[in-house]
Each structure stands twice: as structure tokens, then as C-alpha cells.
Amino acid sequence: MSQPSRPKSPDDQTAMYIRVKRNKTTYFLQCVPSETILQIKEKLQELIDQPVNDQRLILMPNREVLDDSKSLADQKVENDAVVALTLRKDDNEFEEVNIVRPNDFYQSRETDGGF
Amino acid sequence: MKKEDTVKLISAEGFEFVIDKKAAMVSQTIRNMLTSPGSFAETEHGEVTFPEISTTILEKICQYFYWSLQYASGKETEFHIEPELTLELMMAANYLHT
Structure with a gap:
């Protein structure tokens, strides 16, 4: 793995990224610490076609529900953080956090195997 | 961020x-896939599958x-790699020209 080098320009969009996870999908989002959760949800809306109001973001592993009006820095969301995405269901409630990990998947496949 | 600017x-x-x-x-292999029209059908849909x-x-x-x-933009931090991942990661990096 090579190490590139270029002039410094802090505060640009490469400043940090977060990993937004739901089921078997991970979205890598570039962001800056001063961005609000609402702005993050607006970015997600572009990707997943789900309105901002139907999204809930939860900081892992402590499962703190993130507040729309606060910034990433305010809520201690750091570079490379994992954030769970849950969506509003038909009954208006939000679904439970569901992040599938590869090991879980192997286990479930073994149990599905019927042997 | 637009959907067209992302790849799965x-x-x-x-x-x-x-x-x-x-x-x-950053991966030369993926760059080639994304920038050579016609040769990789899956990249037209913005999806690349890595079965290996x-x-x-x-x-x-x-x-x-x-x-x-x-x-590249000047933030000099370490990239942490768990020792048990090293071999598999190097093989993948070699394939991806990363």
C-alpha cells in the first residue's frame, strides 16, 4: 500500500468519514465535525431515497440516538465511527438496530443447512 | 453526495x-474498471462484486x-492493521493495485 503525499489543506471534505450501517450494507460518508446530524441525513436521503424524517441515526457501540440539530463533534462522533441507520416502519415506529456481521451470516447459513 | 458519484x-x-x-x-484496478467503458458491464450500474x-x-x-x-490532504495518522488480517489484506491490495 503506497503512501501518497500532497500539500496540506485542513477542513476539506476528507477531514473525516463515518460508516453508516444497516443490515448488510455500509455507507461511507465523508463529512466535517461541524456538520449537523440533519445534514448527514440529507446526504443519506440522496443515497437511499428515504426522507430525513424517516431516518434515525444511532451511534455505536453505545446506541446513543443522535440529535438532528446537534453537530457530529457535539455528540462525539469521530472519524471512522460506526453509526446504525434505522428506518420508520409502516406502523410509524422505528425498526430495531440491525447490523449483520459476516460471522453472524456464516452461523445462520450453517443452521439453515439442515444437517 | 449524489448517487452517481458513489460505487457499491x-x-x-x-x-x-x-x-x-x-x-x-485509490485502487488502480477499480479506477480501470470505472474508466474503461464497455469492458466491465457491472461498473455501468456502479456495482463491483469481489467474490474472492x-x-x-x-x-x-x-x-x-x-x-x-x-x-493525501495532509493528515498524517497511522493506518492500523490487525496482525491476523495482514496476509489476506496484502493479497487483496495486490489484486487491487492499492
């Missing part, structure tokens, strides 16, 4: 990683892409 990388176990094209282009790369390794690779962009 799919691991051996079918896990999906949606990342910026700019980040994916496990989920854990593919996620690590995506983290590396973003770390690499940060490093």
Missing part, C-alpha cells in the same frame, strides 16, 4: 459497501481508501 463494492458474502467513486479510485474478497477485508480496504485521501 460487494464482498464474497454479499455484503455491500457504498463509497465515493473518488475513494474507490471477504467482508472484513473489503471493509478494511474501504477504510484504507478514505485514510489514503485524508493522508
Whole structure:
């Protein structure tokens, strides 16, 4: 793995990224610490076609529900953080956090195997 | 961020990683796939499947892409690699020209 080098320009969009996870999908989002959760949800809306109001973001592993009006820095969301995405269901409630990990998947496949 | 500016990388176990094209282009192999029209059908839909790369390794690779962009813009941090991932990660990096 090579190490590139270029002039410094802090505060640009490469400043940090977060990993937004739901089921078997991970979205890598570039962001800056001063961005609000609402702005993050607006970015997600572009990707997943789900309105901002139907999204809930939860900081892992402590499962703190993130507040729309606060910034990433305010809520201690750091570079490379994992954030769970849950969506509003038909009954208006939000679904439970569901992040599938590869090991879980192997286990479930073994149990599905019927042997 | 627009959907067109992202690419979806799919691991051996079918896990999906949606990342910026700019980040994916850190890999010369993916760059070639994304910039040579016609030769790779899946890149037209913005999806690349890696049947030989496990989920854990593919996620690590995506983290590396973003770390690499940060490093290129002057943020000098270490990139942490768990020792048990090293061999598999190097094989994947070799394949991806990363």
C-alpha cells in the first residue's frame, strides 16, 4: 500500500468519514465535525431515497440516538465511527438496530443447512 | 453526495459497501474498471462484486481508501492493521493495485 503525499489543506471534505450501517450494507460518508446530524441525513436521503424524517441515526457501540440539530463533534462522533441507520416502519415506529456481521451470516447459513 | 458519484463494492458474502467513486479510485484496478467503458458491464450500474474478497477485508480496504485521501490532504495518522488480517489484506491490495 503506497503512501501518497500532497500539500496540506485542513477542513476539506476528507477531514473525516463515518460508516453508516444497516443490515448488510455500509455507507461511507465523508463529512466535517461541524456538520449537523440533519445534514448527514440529507446526504443519506440522496443515497437511499428515504426522507430525513424517516431516518434515525444511532451511534455505536453505545446506541446513543443522535440529535438532528446537534453537530457530529457535539455528540462525539469521530472519524471512522460506526453509526446504525434505522428506518420508520409502516406502523410509524422505528425498526430495531440491525447490523449483520459476516460471522453472524456464516452461523445462520450453517443452521439453515439442515444437517 | 449524489448517487452517481458513489460505487457499491460487494464482498464474497454479499455484503455491500457504498463509497465515493473518488475513494474507490485509490485502487488502480477499480479506477480501470470505472474508466474503461464497455469492458466491465457491472461498473455501468456502479456495482463491483469481489467474490474472492471477504467482508472484513473489503471493509478494511474501504477504510484504507478514505485514510489514503485524508493522508493525501495532509493528515498524517497511522493506518492500523490487525496482525491476523495482514496476509489476506496484502493479497487483496495486490489484486487491487492499492
